[in-house]
Amino acid sequence: MKNWTRLLGAVALLNGCADFDPAVEGEAERLDAQSQALSTTDVFGFEDLSQWTVAGGTKQAFSPASQGARALGVAGFHYTSIVSKPISQLSGVTSQLALDVRLPATAAWGDLRLIVRAPSKGIWYGDLGAKPLSALASGAYRTVTFDVPPAIRAALESQPSDFTLEIAVNAPGFSAPVAFDNVRFVGAVQSSVVEIRAPLVDDVAFLDVNGLRHSVGHWGQPSAEASAWRDVSRWFSNGKNQIRLLAVNTGGAQAFEFQLRLNGTTVVDINCETDGCETKPDGGVILDQVIDLPALTLAPARTVTVTSPVAGKLYVNDEYTGLTTPATLKLPAGAHRLGLGVSNDVPSALTGRFYEESVVVGGQNLSVTLGDEPALPTQYAARIAILPMRRARALDSGGLAVLTDAQIARFAGQFAATRDAWVKPLSYGLQTWNITLLPTEEQIDMVGTTFDSFPDHACEVLGTSKYGNLLSQYDVVMVHMSNYDEQQGFEIGRGSAGMGGRCGQIQAHWGAGLASNAPMPVILHELLHSYEFHNQSVLGLYNGFGGLHGAEVHGFQSDGSQGEREWVEWYRYFMRGQVAERADQSATVNLPAPVTNPDYYVGTFGSFRRGLWLAP
Secondary structure (H helix, E strand, O other): OOOHHHHHHOOOOOOOOEOOOOHHHHHOOOOOOOOOOOEHHHHHOOOOHHHEEEEOOEEEEEOOOOOOOOEEEEEOOOEEEEEEOOEOEOOOOOOEEEEEEEOOOOOOOOEEEEEEEEHHHOEEEEEEEEEEHHHOOOOOEEEEEEEOOHHHHHHHHOOOOOEEEEEEEEOOOOOOOEEEEEEEEEOOOOOOOEEEEEEEEEOEEEEEEOOEEEEEEEOOOOHHHHHOOEEOHHHOOOEOOOEEEEEEEOOOOOEEEEEEEEOOEEEEEEEHHHHOOOOOOOOEEEEEEEEOOOOEOOOOOEEEEEEOOOOOEEEEOOEEEEEEOOEEEEEOOEEEEEEEEEEEOOHHHOEEEEEEEEEEEOOOOEEEEOOOOOOOOOOEEEEEEEEEEOEEEEOOOOOEEEOOHHHHHHHHHHHHHHHHHHHHHHOOOOEEEEEEEOOOEOOOOEEEOOHHHHHHHHHHHHHOOOOOOHHHOOOEEEEEEOOEEOOOOEEOOOOOOEEEOOEEEEEHHHHOOOOOOOOOHHHHHHHHHHHHHHHHHOOOOOOOOOHHHOOHHHOOOOOOOOOOOOOHHHHHHHHOOOEEEOOOOOOOOOOOOOOOOOOEEEOOHHHHHHOOOOOO
16 A cells, blocks of 8 residues: 555655654544445335335335336325435436326325435435325336426535435325336437446546536545446536546556446546556656547536626635636536635734635526625634653664743744734634643653654654543644753754654754744644645545645745745645646756646645644
8 A cells, every 4th residue: 555644755845854644544434435325226226125114004025116126115194204214316306206106996185295305415304205106006006297496406416425315295095005216307309318437546637527526536545435336417517528537646546447438438548557558766747648428418517707896816615716706607407615714914913714605507507606604613623732841862873852831832832823823824824823821741752863863763753652642532643742951051963844644743953043922933834744635635636746745846036035934935825726837847857936837736725625634
């Protein structure tokens, strides 16, 4: 298995960053993993009656069916509610929903009602109306059709993850069962169904559809999830679509497998092992392919015009578009989340706030104003623990460094200043840090071969029984130690700072020249390593060539264009996902300035928008 920590933090930008990969990193799971992903086909045919819950009457398999091998029969009720399990792969949505019903005898009264729900799309109780049972002849299946209102249809076309259908029946008490079968969408030309899967992605792949980027897969994705077909029709629009597939290697071994099928037929099948993707062991785009699909039968894209009281950077579904408001873009039908980042990027007075609004693209063009409502509050408070280690000894010299209370207080103050001066505004106010200064460790000595080796060993303290549960309480643990012999009055060694996923180490000399209330670039740098690791390994997103250490590759210099010191300008773009990148860039060639005609934008905005390791 590829060592993500090695890939993301191996090259030092600030005198070198070392890496540590505690065993607990295996805890990380995909945030959107589901135990069972049900499709329309799995549920609507009633072949598996366990997919339906019946409240009222006796549930039983019924034959004959109107399609397939069986139907659902319910007997002995006056009122019953039949509810499906949640469907996460809803397809073929049209303006009408039909159901086959077989009555055992003529009904003098009663009705049949359909109710749809999709809380993730704002549909808590979508009543499609009632149909009288008296209109149905008995002894054979009769099709009952319900109109789907445009707003509900648009929401369902946007692929909710929690769609359920309720069949509510109020009827005379039949002794024989009433049969239900073959729920389906009707009333329009069958929409195109586009599905993808990526059984092997080493390291990251994404699909650009009409200018919007979507994740295809990433290294470490659960094999069952990676191999399953995903209905991604909602990414596309009616007619021809501009489609570009990119696979990226971040260093070391590389591999990629991808298939796309249209209406059940595989039309794209790529395997780098046989199709000869570019070899880029130092990292880079190993596959850049335009996909040419025939014209699709889907809802048309609509023009969305976005304005704002104050100009800001425009995001769609957490992806930076490269646009500044006012802006106009085309979006496919369905639900989208529009975001606006507004900031004052003056180094001495940084500010940032983020506005967001969900829209449903349906039958008409839209005009949206962002920023006329309150900005989003803090979305996540990352839990950061500082663990001061009183003594550190280097075996090569026998030197003993002792961390003083004054050094500890200075470091804690600089940590808080880094949060307030940089993390809050540079994340548009979406994140803050809840910083806990743990009691100073007085009993356990840190031991390393040299002071340069401490970044490799500092976090071994988390393997002790005393600190073994820290990563269940904190997103990140930062070990703080001294490299200064107070009695002798001089430094006895100097090592690099380092971060390995969720635990890092910073020696006291990094803050020695700064006031206790001054932000420290090294603190921000090391914590950003944790964010980039999370962004790629957990969220499956792409951080760009070189990740955090890719500043010069992307044309950024140590002193920012507006006077930001020690790479802070670079961190600003990186945190906001606004780093411009071209697919044909080299991961090893530094640029004199950022590119102005990028193919896409990269950075760690996903983790700043959604939360870090312990986010629910």
